[in-house]
Amino acid sequence: MSQDHHIQPVPVPVLAEAVWRASSYSGGQGNCVEVAGNLTPLIPVRDSKRPTGPVLAFSRNAWTTFLDHLR
Template sequence: MTDHKAELYASDLAVAIWRKASASGAEHDCVEIAENIPALIPVRDSKRPTGPVITFTAHAWRTFIAHLD
């Protein structure tokens, strides 16, 4: 049995356009987000672009960002 959500998620990430955080240092040790995936905010470690991806809903991402200060 195939997990339909997993298939959609994988195809979404295949077309992700990643952007490094503006605060990325000279060594580029930062996070990247993909903003072109509807309903998801994928986040990954810029040092490991083929590594794991964490996804947030738009609401969860805004809440997370609001608590960083």
């Protein structure tokens, strides 16, 4: 099995600097995925209902590819 270089562990101090935002489609209900776009070169993603829970971090390229597939 090949190693995936698109998903990387994110050090906790780096996440302390994250500016999280939710999709405008969530309607402010808090039932959505939040993304922090201010941490170069990673895009951390978390569940808005569990802000202290696990975080997935994608490379910018992997995140763009993911969004392209959603469209």
